[in-house]
Amino acid sequence: MTEVKSPETAAPPAAVPSELTEEPGRWHRVRPYLPLVALVVALILPYSTLHLPGIFEGALNSPGTLQLLAVCLVFGGLAAGYDLLFGRTGMLSFGHALYFAAGVYGTDILITHAGLPLWQAAPLAIVGGTILAGLIGAVALRTVGIAFAMVTLAFAQVGAILVARDFGGLTGGEEGLPLDVSGVPAGLVGVANTVNLYWLALAYLVVVVFVVHRVSGSPTGRVLAGLRDDERRIGVLGLDPYRFKLVAFTLAGGLAAAGGVVYCLIVGGASPHITSSELTLSLLVMVVLGGPGTRWGPVLGGILYMYLDHRLVSVGSSGAVDALPGFLSRPLSQPLFVLGTVFILAVYFFPGGLAGLASRVALLRDSLRLGSRRQS
């Protein structure tokens, strides 16, 4: 649905990921290795003491930078999982934060209140989040389209209320619930071990990308793409759209819950803002900015969004912005104002997100090259 319908992309059949569309030239040969390069960079990053002033506050391997990067990686994975619903199946869920929060709070409560060790708490939280997604999906998928969006939003709101009201003192209410680290392996605790959390986040991202890739390449994935393009056609083929959508919804919920577990460890606890509908909305922003339905777009979108969300606060309070007149500096110090505006512009001008942008640039360059060749 959000696929670019510009003449350049000529509406590729849904099952073919846009990565496979023809792009002549050197770029075409280099491109498949880019993710590998990115992975290698991600792997050697914690061993680097490089300072990148303006981009990160400390050295690359400083705990602060590594924590920020770990959060970014988790959200890259989260966005990729969400894209399984939005970009690849065409389901507009506004309640995805709920399953993420189920992972975060589930882990936290099981460790801190129930005293379980991490190796028991984590699987339980993931299974619990998956079951929750299955149950809610079973009800919500009785509606389609926009009504589905509203209903998932309503269910997520219940999660937010439950957390905020702090029933039985489980969630800590507005204060949040710091993680009791005695139940967590020593290697994942403390500032000195931030690098291990970074590895964990990277592993999570890799797993999600792998799962989403495998699913969308499978026969099920082709049905999901068919649902996105025209649900009736799938119905005509004798397949039950409801079942396939429920599978995708549950799987994405499980992936989000797993991300919650990792996030809980990285930030050392849970806070109620992760249950807010704003988090789901930002997931949507990440996916759309990155490029829905593409393999790397949502990942990039998630990483970039979280990075900007964190960094814009400090940029906003920096001298350069403060020097501007009040009517400019005050909005610019609000990350959500900047991101929301960028998002709106992206919907209009870059409907394919960053991924679409890359292929457009490639196209532009190719056509320029073609033009110059013609002239010579």
Added chain:
Amino acid sequence: MDAIILLTLTGLGLAALYFLVASGLSLVFGLADVLNFAHGLFLGVGAYATWWAAGNLPGAGPDGLGFVVAVAFGVAAGTLMAVLVELVLIRPLYSRTIEQVLVTVGLSLAGVALLQATWGADARPFPRPEWTRQVTPILGAQVPNGGLLLIVAATLVLGAILAFLRWTRYGLIIRAGVENREMVTALGIDVRKAFTLVFAIGGAAAALAGALGSVYFGTVSPQQGGSLLIFAFIVVVIGGMGSVVGSAYAAVAVGLLQQFVNYYGTSGLGDICVVALLAVVLLLRPQGIAGKVATA
């Protein structure tokens, strides 16, 4: 007994607030298929514009006629905002439903952040006439006047919208368009003019909700719209999208349920019951109480 009357009337006050937000959402959704996340922003604009007018606009003030002028200014600002959003942001994406939702999402994020940047994140005391702070004894219950004001306003708005839908040419186009927009076009009618109109109506009602809701709560804050919006969505789904009357029924059901359960049960339980009600309605009648018909 007093408690029941008080809860009923405060519940209806809440229902009035929900209805003011939901009626516009429902019409906009029913006609244009736009799930408008920016609707909460219209509410915020209405509230802040009223607040600003009461302090700064000549002729407006926190009391008497000045207060009416301030609220009118707030409603006008909300309406203008809604019309601009439709013309500038929604219209170019005509019939691209998902993109339209995305734009309203971006707008709600950016808009609330802008309100926050301009007036701060914290709630500010709202200027309001003295009488709205007082209570009226009704059958032994001490009912806050702010709530009664909301009930009266919502009833008037309901009547006005129904009369508009029933008796005017554009009302007819809207009712028909909610049923089958394509067929309205096929009768030679430019249905997009009606889109602007439902946005204007929705923006005005939401801005009124912002102003009067702030009177009721006594404060105004940037996040006010967002939290109300979710319950308004629930009201719209339960009532049946596109149905103003359905929204009214659903708003009453949701408002009363929430108020009673929150009082007699634990605080917060009422909110959860509302979502449970939503689930039940969806399981029994996926199209909502009234279905997709703009009943007049």
Added chain:
Amino acid sequence: MSATSVPGSRTGQSQSGDDSATEPILTVEELSVRIAGLHILQGVSFTVAPTGVTVLLGRNGVGKTTTLRAVVGLTPRNGEVGGAVRMGAEDLLTRPTHRLVRGGLGYVPEDRCVFAGLTVAENLRLAERRGSTPAYDRVYALFPELDRRSRQRAGSLSGGQQQMLAIGRVLINDNRLLLVDEPTKGLAPKVVTEVAEVLQRVAESVPVLLVEQNLAVVRRLARDAVVLDAGRVAWTGDAKRLLSEAALTKSLLGVGSAEVQH
């Protein structure tokens, strides 16, 4: 816009016979429609004569409704339209539906699509336009039933009455061409005859492009026929000839001559 309208008179031009000299009212050239990757129409070309009924025939799913909808600009958003459709000098494909309709293209959709929640009178009132007098006398002369039931909700009408309303709604205004999609679908035989009679009278003053499955109705109304098969035009010519040659009918439409005869 409706000034270049068809007079209400019944001149019976359809008997003139010499239509090779007259310009077609509608020219469809290489019309192709692709919806969600399916190539539904693959270069359809035909013309509609300025008088009488031209019928669009073919088995289910060959693209008859898609053709009408493409002409009136109602192809869904996930569809792509190519080719050209001209009424007189104007290209229809570039203009939005409501402008086409105001310009004199009347469209009676498949399944009638009356507004069920509105009364009969409201359904008709909706079709009124500023700047032109609604021809209620013409509508009520054809469908006296609609006058009697004006305060009834359209959703509570019978299928035949709904079809009358759907046609009447279009006749409130003057038209240069009517597109009528399966008007007898799902109706009782007696009602089918009534609808056919009405269409015959309507066609005396306005040219009609009709999609119809009922060959008895086709035999009664149509002068020219266009047969579609798998998204292409398979045959064009005289409708009577098509129906009188059993082998031709069977090969193009897949029905035996017995069904045609009654």
